[in-house]
Amino acid sequence: MIAWMLLAxxxxxxxxxxxxxxxxxxxxxxxxVPAATVLxxxxxxxxxxxxxxxxLTQVCQKAGCWAVVQDDAGHAxxxxxxxxxxxxxxxxxGRACDVEGQLVSKPVEKKTLDHYASEGGGTHPEAGQEKAxxxxxxxxxxxx
Numbered sequence: 001m002i003a004w005m006l007l008a009x010x011x012x013x014x015x016x017x018x019x020x021x022x023x024x025x026x027x028x029x030x031x032x033v034p035a036a037t038v039l040x041x042x043x044x045x046x047x048x049x050x051x052x053x054x055x056l057t058q059v060c061q062k063a064g065c066w067a068v069v070q071d072d073a074g075h076a077x078x079x080x081x082x083x084x085x086x087x088x089x090x091x092x093x094g095r096a097c098d099v100e101g102q103l104v105s106k107p108v109e110k111k112t113l114d115h116y117a118s119e120g121g122g123t124h125p126e127a128g129q130e131k132a133x134x135x136x137x138x139x140x141x142x143x144x
Contacts, residue, residue, distance in 0.1 A: 021142040036071035051100040061120030076125035101137035
């Protein structure tokens with residue numbers, strides 16, 4: 001019960017609720033913030049691990065090795081699984097998620113966007129930018 005109350009307030013316990021499938025390492029950050037908080041000011045979250053909640057709108061259809069997380073306002077960020085160490089379920093689109101990792105700013109390259117498109121990526125959150133924020137995920141919890 002407490003876990004659900006925390007999630008409703010934009011916070012999550014260190015462990016994901018049992019109604020989530022967890023991929024990657026255990027959570028290290030105690031509480032999550034809504035993706036809107038992170039996406040409104042990514043610079044404020046640079047340099048340390050960040051844990052955020054949002055909705056999965058795209059997932060790599062080859063290996064589940066990247067996804068796009070969107071906030072309630074429609075802002076989106078791509079997440080990639082650190083070192084390709086794990087993948088998430090390919091049928092996770094439309095589900096809530098709790099993601100932890102490191103924010104990094106990367107150059108946007110056409111060949112990378114083409115690669116994402118070949119794996120089922122539709123619109124790209126980084127399109128039209130020279131550099132874009134990504135979250136290199138160590139943990140992804142996906143609502144069942």
